[in-house]
Amino acid sequence: MSDALLNALAEALADVVTTIDTCDDDVLDPDTAVKWLETTGYLLDRLPPADRRALSALMRRAAARQPDGAWREDLLRIPEGFGLDDDQHELYCDAVEQLTRRFVETVRDVDPATPVPSCPGWTFADLVRHHGATHRWMEHLVRTRAAERVWSRDVPLELPDDPKEYPQWLARSAEATLRTLRSVDPETPMWSHGADRRVRFFPRRLHFEAVVHLADAELALGLEPRVPAGTAADGIEEFLENLPYFSWLAEPVGLLADGSVRLSAADTGAGWTITFGQAGFGWTKSAAEADVGVEATAGDLLLLVHGRHRPDDERFSVVGDRAVLDAWLGATAL
CATH class of the missing domain: 1.20.120.450 (dinb family like domain)
Incomplete structure (x- = not known):
C-alpha cells in the first residue's frame, strides 16, 4: 500500500470520526454516534501495537496540515481518544x-x-x-x-x-x-x-x-457476571482465532455437518458469522445470513461461546435451526 493511500485513509478516518464526535444532537442521534465510535475504537484496538503507533503518527500529520483552530485541535485529540499510543x-x-x-x-x-x-x-x-x-x-x-x-x-x-x-x-x-x-x-x-x-x-x-x-x-455464588462489551468482543475473536489450534476443539468441530451460526451483539451492533462442515471451519466479523442466529449483549455471547450460558436462557434471542446451534455448542464445549 502506497504512502499516499495510507495518508489519505488516515486523514479520511480522522475527518469522519471528528465529524461524528462534534455533530449536533439534532443532526445525529447521540446513541448512534456512540455506537459508531465504540465500533471504530474496538477495530482500532485490534491492530498490532506497531500499526496503532503508525496510524497515530499519520493522523497527527493529517491534523498538522490543517489551519490553526478548533477543527485541528479536535483532530489532534483522536489518537489519545482511541488510545492509539497505548501499549x-x-x-x-x-x-x-x-x-x-x-x-x-x-x-x-x-x-x-x-x-x-x-x-x-x-x-x-x-x-x-x-x-x-x-x-x-x-x-x-x-x-x-x-x-x-x-x-x-x-x-x-x-x-x-x-x-x-x-x-x-x-x-x-x-x-x-x-x-x-x-x-x-x-x-x-x-x-x-x-x-x-x-x-x-x-x-x-x-x-x-x-x-x-x-x-x-x-x-x-449466584452473582451476575458483567463483561464489558469491548472486552467480550475481543474475547469472542480470540476464541475463534485460536480454535483451529486447540485440538480438543478443532477435532470435534471438524466432524460437524455443514452449518453456520451468526452471533449478533445487541449492545454494540458487532457481529460474527461462523461456518463449518466439509469446507472446513471459518469465521468473519460480520452478521451474515446463517442457519441460526443468536442475539444478546456481547458479554453474554462471550459466555455462551465458552459454555457458561445456555442458549435457552431468556437473555438470548435465537432465530433459525436450533439443532445447528446445539451441534456447534456441543462441539466447542470446554
Missing part, C-alpha cells in the same frame, strides 16, 4: 492483574469444596488450582522462551497442602507470571498453543482465562 501488551497485563485480584477476592472465603456448576464436577478448589496452574505453565513457557510444546503437567506447581491456601498461591503465581511477561519484548518469537507464535499471545490468552473463570466463580 497493548501492557494493557493486557494490567487487565490480568486486575481480574486476578478480583478473582482472589471473590474466592478467598469460599469453602473449597463448594461446587462450580459451570464446570461440571469441579469444586472451587479445582477452579483455583486450574487457574493457578495455567499461570505457572505460561510463566515457564515465556521465561524459557519455549521453542516447542511443554506440557503443563511437567511444570512444578508448588501447590499448598491446604486448599484454603490456594487463593494466595494463585495470587503469587500471577505476580510471577506478570513480572515475566512485562520483562520480555512482546514481539519475541516462541512456541504457543495458539495462532500467534509470539510472547504477546500469552497475556491476551490469560486475560480471557481470567474473564471466564471469574464468571465461573460469580455464577457459582
Whole structure:
C-alpha cells in the first residue's frame, strides 16, 4: 500500500470520526454516534501495537496540515481518544492483574469444596488450582522462551497442602507470571498453543482465562457476571482465532455437518458469522445470513461461546435451526 493511500485513509478516518464526535444532537442521534465510535475504537484496538503507533503518527500529520483552530485541535485529540499510543501488551497485563485480584477476592472465603456448576464436577478448589496452574505453565513457557510444546503437567506447581491456601498461591503465581511477561519484548518469537507464535499471545490468552473463570466463580455464588462489551468482543475473536489450534476443539468441530451460526451483539451492533462442515471451519466479523442466529449483549455471547450460558436462557434471542446451534455448542464445549 502506497504512502499516499495510507495518508489519505488516515486523514479520511480522522475527518469522519471528528465529524461524528462534534455533530449536533439534532443532526445525529447521540446513541448512534456512540455506537459508531465504540465500533471504530474496538477495530482500532485490534491492530498490532506497531500499526496503532503508525496510524497515530499519520493522523497527527493529517491534523498538522490543517489551519490553526478548533477543527485541528479536535483532530489532534483522536489518537489519545482511541488510545492509539497505548501499549497493548501492557494493557493486557494490567487487565490480568486486575481480574486476578478480583478473582482472589471473590474466592478467598469460599469453602473449597463448594461446587462450580459451570464446570461440571469441579469444586472451587479445582477452579483455583486450574487457574493457578495455567499461570505457572505460561510463566515457564515465556521465561524459557519455549521453542516447542511443554506440557503443563511437567511444570512444578508448588501447590499448598491446604486448599484454603490456594487463593494466595494463585495470587503469587500471577505476580510471577506478570513480572515475566512485562520483562520480555512482546514481539519475541516462541512456541504457543495458539495462532500467534509470539510472547504477546500469552497475556491476551490469560486475560480471557481470567474473564471466564471469574464468571465461573460469580455464577457459582449466584452473582451476575458483567463483561464489558469491548472486552467480550475481543474475547469472542480470540476464541475463534485460536480454535483451529486447540485440538480438543478443532477435532470435534471438524466432524460437524455443514452449518453456520451468526452471533449478533445487541449492545454494540458487532457481529460474527461462523461456518463449518466439509469446507472446513471459518469465521468473519460480520452478521451474515446463517442457519441460526443468536442475539444478546456481547458479554453474554462471550459466555455462551465458552459454555457458561445456555442458549435457552431468556437473555438470548435465537432465530433459525436450533439443532445447528446445539451441534456447534456441543462441539466447542470446554
